[in-house]
Structure formats: structure tokens, C-alpha cells
Amino acid sequence: MWINLHICIYLTFNFISAASVTSTGICKLQGRFKLNGMYQDGDLIIGGLFAFHLITVFPELSFIKEPEQPHCQRFYVSSFQQAQAMAFAINEINERPNLLPNITLGYHLYDNCVKLGVAFRAATSLLSGTEETLHDFNCTGPPPMIGIVGDPGSTHCIAISSVLGLFRIPMVSYYATCSCLSDRKKYPSFFRTIPSDAFQVRAMVQILRHFGWTWVGVIYSDDDYGIYAAQSFQKEIQLFGGCVAFTEILPLDNNHRDIQRIVKVIQTSTAKVVVVFSTEAYLLPLMDEVALQNVTGKQWIASEAWATSPVFHTQRLLPFLGGTLGIAIRRGEIQGLQNFLLHIRPDNDPKNNMVNIFWENMFGCRFEKGNSEGENICTGQENLSSTNTIYTDVSELRAAYNVYKAVYALAHALHDLMQCEEGRGPFSDNTCADITNLQPWQVVYYLQKVNFTTGFGDHVSFDKNGDALAIYDVMNWQPSSDGSIIVRTVGVVDEGAATGKPLRSVCSESCPPGTRRARRKGLPVCCFDCLPCADGEISNTTDANECTLCPDEFWSNSNKNRCIPKEVEYLSFEEPLGISLTTASLLGTCLCSVVVVIFAHHRNTPVVRANNSELSFLLLLSLKLCFLCVLLFIGRPQLWTCQLRHAVFGISFVLCVSSILVKTMVVIAVFKSSRPEGKGAMKWFGAAHQRGTVLTLTALQVVICAVWLTTASPTPHKSSLHMSSKIVYECTIGSLVGFSILLGYIGFLAAVSFLLAFLARNLPDSFNEAKFITFSMLIFCAVWIAFVPAYVSSPGKYAVAVEIFAILASSFGLLVSIFAPKCYIILLHPERNTKKAIMGRVN
Numbered sequence: 107m108w109i110n111l112h113i114c115i116y117l118t119f120n121f122i123s124a125a126s127v128t129s130t131g132i133c134k135l136q137g138r139f140k141l142n143g144m145y146q147d148g149d150l151i152i153g154g155l156f157a158f159h160l161i162t163v164f165p166e167l168s169f170i171k172e173p174e175q176p177h178c179q180r181f182y183v184s185s186f187q188q189a190q191a192m193a194f195a196i197n198e199i200n201e202r203p204n205l206l207p208n209i210t211l212g213y214h215l216y217d218n219c220v221k222l223g224v225a226f227r228a229a230t231s232l233l234s235g236t237e238e239t240l241h242d243f244n245c246t247g248p249p250p251m252i253g254i255v256g257d258p259g260s261t262h263c264i265a266i267s268s269v270l271g272l273f274r275i276p277m278v279s280y281y282a283t284c285s286c287l288s289d290r291k292k293y294p295s296f297f298r299t300i301p302s303d304a305f306q307v308r309a310m311v312q313i314l315r316h317f318g319w320t321w322v323g324v325i326y327s328d329d330d331y332g333i334y335a336a337q338s339f340q341k342e343i344q345l346f347g348g349c350v351a352f353t354e355i356l357p358l359d360n361n362h363r364d365i366q367r368i369v370k371v372i373q374t375s376t377a378k379v380v381v382v383f384s385t386e387a388y389l390l391p392l393m394d395e396v397a398l399q400n401v402t403g404k405q406w407i408a409s410e411a412w413a414t415s416p417v418f419h420t421q422r423l424l425p426f427l428g429g430t431l432g433i434a435i436r437r438g439e440i441q442g443l444q445n446f447l448l449h450i451r452p453d454n455d456p457k458n459n460m461v462n463i464f465w466e467n468m469f470g471c472r473f474e475k476g477n478s479e480g481e482n483i484c485t486g487q488e489n490l491s492s493t494n495t496i497y498t499d500v501s502e503l504r505a506a507y508n509v510y511k512a513v514y515a516l517a518h519a520l521h522d523l524m525q526c527e528e529g530r531g532p533f534s535d536n537t538c539a540d541i542t543n544l545q546p547w548q549v550v551y552y553l554q555k556v557n558f559t560t561g562f563g564d565h566v567s568f569d570k571n572g573d574a575l576a577i578y579d580v581m582n583w584q585p586s587s588d589g590s591i592i593v594r595t596v597g598v599v600d601e602g603a604a605t606g607k608p609l610r611s612v613c614s615e616s617c618p619p620g621t622r623r624a625r626r627k628g629l630p631v632c633c634f635d636c637l638p639c640a641d642g643e644i645s646n647t648t649d650a651n652e653c654t655l656c657p658d659e660f661w662s663n664s665n666k667n668r669c670i671p672k673e674v675e676y677l678s679f680e681e682p683l684g685i686s687l688t689t690a691s692l693l694g695t696c697l698c699s700v701v702v703v704i705f706a707h708h709r710n711t712p713v714v715r716a717n718n719s720e721l722s723f724l725l726l727l728s729l730k731l732c733f734l735c736v737l738l739f740i741g742r743p744q745l746w747t748c749q750l751r752h753a754v755f756g757i758s759f760v761l762c763v764s765s766i767l768v769k770t771m772v773v774i775a776v777f778k779s780s781r782p783e784g785k786g787a788m789k790w791f792g793a794a795h796q797r798g799t800v801l802t803l804t805a806l807q808v809v810i811c812a813v814w815l816t817t818a819s820p821t822p823h824k825s826s827l828h829m830s831s832k833i834v835y836e837c838t839i840g841s842l843v844g845f846s847i848l849l850g851y852i853g854f855l856a857a858v859s860f861l862l863a864f865l866a867r868n869l870p871d872s873f874n875e876a877k878f879i880t881f882s883m884l885i886f887c888a889v890w891i892a893f894v895p896a897y898v899s900s901p902g903k904y905a906v907a908v909e910i911f912a913i914l915a916s917s918f919g920l921l922v923s924i925f926a927p928k929c930y931i932i933l934l935h936p937e938r939n940t941k942k943a944i945m946g947r948v949n
Contacts, residue, residue: 139227140175141216144189144460148212150544152196152516153232154509155225155256155266156189157182158217158460160387162224178219181467183497184416184505185258186460187447188280189215191506192255194446195513206521209541217460218257220387225262229254233275252520252549253278255512258505259385260284260331267296274547278515280508283410284334288571295550297572299508299515303335303383305576306410306433309599310381311342313407313431313580320348322407323377325368325392327356327384335383335409351377356388362395369395372404381407386415393418396426408432413581414504416496419591427591430583437579437595438507438562444500448490468493502593504579511566511574519552619645620666622653639666642830659824661831672826676835677740677903677910684740687910694733694917701925702726708932712941716875721769721796725924728762732917739910743822748837752820753811755913756848757804762920763852763886764803766879767859768796773876774866807851814844825902834902853890859883875924882923889916 142158159178167173196211216228232251254270257263258281267277267287271294279287279298287293288302314322324339326332332355340350352371357364369392372380382389389412406427412418413432452462452473462473468490471482490498503510526538532551533539539548557567568574578599586592621638622645639645639653644662646654656662656669663670678684705714705722714722735758738751818841825834839845860883866876893912900908931938 139231141224141228141231142178142460142463143214143216143228143457144193145214145455145457146193146196146212148196148200148210150209150520151212151214151251152192152513153229153251153254153256154189154192154213154215155218155228155254155258155262156215157185157220157258157387158189158463159219160390162219162221164223176219176221176224178217178224181463183464183467183495186464187497188506188509189460190447190450191440191443191503191509192513194440194443195510195517197446198442199514199517206517206524209520209524211517214251215460218259218262220259220385222259222262222265225257225259226265229257229266229269233270252276252544252546253516253553255280255509255516258282259329260287260334261329263287263296264293264330267293271295274545274550276516276519276546276550276553278512278553280512281411281505282331284330285338286330286334288573290571293572295546297512297515297553297568299511299566299574300410300435301576301578302571302573303331303338306578307335307338307342309433309578310407310409311339311346311348314343314348314379314381315346319379319405320346321351321377322348322379322381323351323372323375324353325356325372325380325382325384326353327388328358329388331385331411332356332383332388339381339383351375356384356392358388360388360391362391365391365395368392369399369401372396373399373401378403379405379407381409382412383409385411386417390417393423393427397422402426406430408581410435410578414502414593419583419593421589424585424589424591427583428585430581432581432583432593433599434579434581434593434595435504435508436564436577436598438503438510438560438564440500440503440507440510441561443503443506444498447498447500450490452484452486464497468495468497507562511560511564514558514560515553515556515566515568516549518556518558519549522552522555523548619647619650621645622650644669658826659833672831672833674824674833674835675829675903676742677906678742679740683903683907687736687907687914688740690914691733691736691910694914694921695730697921698726698730698733701921701929704929704932708939711932711939712943713928713931713939720793721765721772721800722925724800725762725765725769725920728758728765729917729921731758732762732913736910736913739906743835743837745821748820748822749815751837752839752845752848753815756811756852757807759852759916760807760855761800761804762917763855763859764800766883766920766924767803767855767862768799770859770862770866770876770879771799772796773879774862803855807848810844810847810851814841814848817841818844829902832902836902836906849890853887856883856886856890860887878923878927882920885919885923886916889919 158181160180160182161178163177163179165174165176192215193213196213199205200210214232216231218225218228232254253276254266255278257266257279260282261284263277263279263282264284264287270277271292274295276295276297279296279300281300282298283300283303283306285302285304287296287298288304314320320343322343324336326336336353340353343350352375354368354371356368402425404426406429408430410433413430413434418427450461452458452465462484465484465486465488466472469482469484469488471484471488473484473486523539524541526532528538529536531538533548539545554568554570554572557565559565565575579595580599581593582596583591583593639662642656642662643653644656644666645652646667653666659672660669661672662668677687679688702723705719705726708714709719731754735751735754738747738754741747820837820840823836823838825836826832827834860880863876863879863883889912893908896908897905897912937943
């Protein structure tokens, strides 16, 4: 078995295994790396390297004490989903009776933290095992590791595969694309389920050629992936006459000064197209600075390493990255994965701490209470089904699908190895491999020859360089309905781009219901875009060329595939706003009733009798009608309520304001009659004249309302003018002229009342009612002046609410301003309720 690697690596590469042999013959690890990971035991183990974190913090090395382990930060949910795809694939293989029967696969997965040093630590742990001591060198100890799935980084794969290649241990990467890894002499046991950059670069150059974009900038990460891709790109673009305006290298340490300098170069360059070869970890600081400095007007071309990365799909970056074109690795589907993702649970095993870290980041809690007060404690029973994150989204499986294929490639290689018939084997003397003493180079032989089809229908095999079949999805970044970025597949590119042939579009994607097909001008790899139907439009079929407009009283559902009745909106008695206004209306009515009772009980007192008590009771009656007319404005509009609401409102307010006007005129007449030159004033303005004046002024408003209702009566009307998705049920005013005359007449009477009361406010009387009338009419006029612009600018039911508020506010203003002072004297200061006190003849 492979336990002899413990010896070999120690003997040949002592720096890798960090092991030593004691005088007693015991092989002992000199140290253990602190690694985040996941594991599951099995007969045969597959290793895995994933970027669970995006940032590594290295401690200072003083060497006056044992060096501390590096610390990883910024958890990356997408990579955790990829690791779970590997765990799912292994569990699925273990349950299949026709693939590796009687063999149970296990896995050891580690975090590389996007740093070579951490990745190398993880790889050596997979090679040499993690047992502290080994007492014999026979075939015992940890289960043999048959291969490694990963690493996602090209630089990491170059370093790790250089060592694994010495022992012919297979390494199958799912994301390393550097064309340099196709060198079989340097990396004899390296395979990958993602195409080489050689194919990607040619595909990207073909896009530039079609658009005539010959003046471009290039940005790449300072690693093997970025360097090799940028070199290949510059050679390819020169072949068709293009030129590179600038080349900039992203700093690995995210140095802010270097980032600012690069952004300034992008901003000042005349090149409008910027091609970027980088992973999201190194690119994210640059995009943050692009947004900070508001660099717009650039067409970004994304390499597959970040073309579908969700960290850029935010509202903040949409103005800068909207319209980005990119080459993405092929999307796939894995049946049953989502259910598997939702049923993982944390445990207390330190070897499985990666699940705990994921749990803490997902639910914002801690398994061990820290120093922070109010920190939530994880129970392990939190429900993943209640979350809606990238982790649970299996609609865009790309890197995870490559992981799935890598695991199955190793499993098929082992299965073919076990199917070998002795005497007909491929090895010396026609022998077969012994599963109990498996050699790594034997697995490499069968891995080179795997040939199978996934459940999604994709063919998996490797060419002589260990490369997978080149096939890409072409992506376009478009704005979504919530203002963020949505990435859409607009075409598929196969290996024809790598041979120098014109780029070919396969167009296997279709537009789902709720969208329409729209050809994009010029782009050769895009047969069409799937553009969402506009609000109020639907498409019930797949690949619809046009969206259909819903009928007037219908609206599209959220999926834009069915018309549903529009929601009918009006000011209802059941909604909070309607309840509040109804309560205010009834409260005003009750207060008017209370004042009537008070005045009726004290009807013979001077305060009530002064200035014609009959007008006071008439004013209270009109205020009651003003409060009650509000109820006609609330509820589902009907013909009779539409006709009555403004008529009752107009007549009630004219009755109210005319009563106030006559009261004001009485105050002036009384004081004039007290002077010698005006002794006959009251003779011509007695009680009958006062009553007649009020009725005449009110009758004129009745005539206005009658003419309005008979010529252009208000009617119920369904309108979608203010909000297309809803029907606003409202009362039309019928005639704008009639409504304007009604309001104008009320305003005219109010203005005259205010003017007369203002002139009479300083007449010599200890209880001069004119000053209270002045204040009440000031409130009245202010409310209705403010009403006009508020009413015009308010949509739907809120225009009705504004009118009701104006009615209530002006009514309460009149009630309180005129009657509160009188009630105050009647109830709290009866000693002032005498004729002498009112006439000002007593202190």
C-alpha cells in the first residue's frame, strides 16, 4: 500500500514531510500544520484542496519562539459549495452498486486560503498523513490516498504537481487553467477538468476581432495563471493587428498605492476595452477602487476565473461592470446536490472544523462564546432551508460541476483498474494492479484513458496532455430587477476557437417563459439574449420572440408567464389609514355633540346668548355635517357616494362659513349700534335677517351643486394612471369647472369672514368673539390653500386621504377656535359668565 510514502518522502524530501526517525525505529512527525478541513473515512482516500478563505494573515517570524500558524480570513461560500459537491460525489459513488462495488471511498479536504504556503502545507499533510507516530513501516496506518482533487490555483498546481509528479501521484484540478500545465514532461501526473488558457485566450481574441476592438488594456494577476494567460493573449492579439495600450500587474499583497496607480492608468488611457486575467481574490480590491473613483465607460472582458464570480454582482458595482463580457467554464447540473447541501450538520471533530466555520458565517453565531457581549451561540440545529444564499443556489454550477467530474474521473479510473483480468493486464508480463498494494502510477495509467458521460450528458475524457475537452459558456452581465448584476449565458463556444477557425456558436441555451429572444448586434458567439418581459407583459412559451401585453385589468405575475387580475386599490374602512380617518371623523362628531349639550344646558347664560345663540347651534350642526361627510369619502366608490360626497361637503362648509360670516357681521353691527351715529344698525340686522342671510348663502351653494350633478355628475372610475400594476378605484369629479366653483365659493365666503373679523378684532369688549373668528378663519384658509398642491400631487387613494385630512383639519380648527374659549368660561370660570363681565364693567 502507499504507506511507504511516509518513508520515501522522509528519506528524499525531509522538508516536505517534516518527519524524523527515532533510534527506536519510530517515524514521528516533527510538527503538525494547523489546517481547516473536512474528512470522511474510507477504504481509499481522495484528497482535496479548496479556497475556503480568500485572505491569509501570516504572523511575524522572529524565530525567538516557535512560529505561529498563519490565520485565514474572509470565508468564501462558493468554494465551500464546491467542496460539498466533492463530498456529495463520493457519497453518490459509494451508493452506486455498478461503480467501485465493495470499495468505500473517503475524503480529506483542506483549505488553501489562496496562498501557496498554505496550499503546500495541505498537500504535504495529504501525502504524509497526520498521524503523530508510525511504529512500523508495513502496510498499516492511514488509508492510502489515491489522488488529489485540486488545487484551484495554477501557481499552486505547478508547485504541488512538481512534487507529486516525482511519485506519479495523480492530481486532477478543477480550476487551474495555465497552459504551462499541459507540459507532460514537467507535470506527468497532472490532469484537469477545465480547459487550458490556450483555448480561452483564442476565444476572447475572436470576440475582440469581431467588434473591431484593436486597442485594449490588459490587467493580470502576479501568478502563473495571470502571467501565462497575458503572454498568450498579447501574442494572439498581435496576429490580427491589435495592440495593447497598457499592461498592469495586480499586486498579490493588495497594496493600496499600487491599486490606485492601476486605476489611474485605466482612467486616463484612451483604451475603452480592458481584458482581465485574474481570480476574484486579487481583482476585488481593484474593483472597489474603480467604484470609489467612479471609473465608467469601460468595456470589461472577463476571464473564466471571475466571469461568474458572485462577489462582483452588487448594486454598487453595476454602473461600472454592467455589460461585461466573459468566458465561463461550462455550466452543469448535479441531481440531488441541493438536498445534500441542506442536510449537512456541524460536529465537534476538529478534523471537520470547516463545517463549523461555515455554520458560524452562515448564521452569524459562534460555537464557543467569545469576549463580545451579545454574541449569538450556535446550536447546530439552525435551519439551512431558511437561508437564500449562493451556497444553496445550484442553478449555476460551474466550478462545482468540474469538481464533480474530477471525482468521477478518479472513481472510473479505479473501477477500470479493478476490472482488469489477470494475464491480460497493461503492465509488465500482462499483470494487473493489486488493489491491496496499489501504486500511484498505475492509477495515472487508467486515469489517462477514462471515458464516460455525466448524468448531465457531458462527455469526460483527457487528451495526451491531461487536458479536458474545451467548451465554454459565453456570459454577459446584465442589470437585474433588484438593481444588482445578473449573469446570463448567451452562447456556447467549443474547441473550434483553439484551432484558429472562426468562433462557432452552439446556442444550446433557450429562453424560458417570461422572457423573449433578442439578437445581440454583432457579437458572433451570441445567438440571442433572453430579455425579461416588461412589467405587464408575458410569454407562455419557450423561445418566444415577442412578449404579449396583458389586458387592461390584468397584470403579469412575478415569473412573467401568466396574466393575473390587477389588485384593486381604494381607501378602505379596514386599512389603518381608513380606520384612523374614520376615528377622527367620529371623534369630531362626538365633540360637536358634547358642545351642543353644554350650550343647551347653559342656554340662558350670557356667554351662550351673546351674539345670537341660534347661530351658534346652527354652526355646531354644520360642523357635525362636515365631520360626518368624511365617511362618504371612505370605502369602495359607488355612484351615490361619488355624487353625495362633494355635494354634502360643499353645502356643509358653506352653511358653516356663512354662519361664521353672519356672526362676524352681528359683532360689527352691535358695536356700531352702541354709538350715536349707528343706533339703527341692529334694526336692519335682526334675528330674521341673520337667519335669512345664512339660508340664502347656503341656497346658492345648493344651486351650484344641483347644476354640477345634473350636467356632469361624478362617477366611479377604475384608473391605472398612477400605478400600472394596480387598479385605483376612485370617483371622477365629472366637471373640473363645477368642482372649482364649489371650492371657490367656499373660499370667497371664508375670505370675507376673515377680513371682517380681522377688522373687528380690536373692538372694546372683554369677550370680543371677532378675534376668535379671525384665528379660526386663518386656520381654515391656511389648510385649504395647502390642500390644492397636495391634492394634485397625491396619487390614487392618497388624493382622497388628503381631501379628508383638509376637511378634518379645518373642521377641528373652527370647532376649537370658536367654541373652546366659551366652554372654558362656562365650565371652569362661571363667575365670568355674567353680563357685566362680558361687557367689561367688572374687574
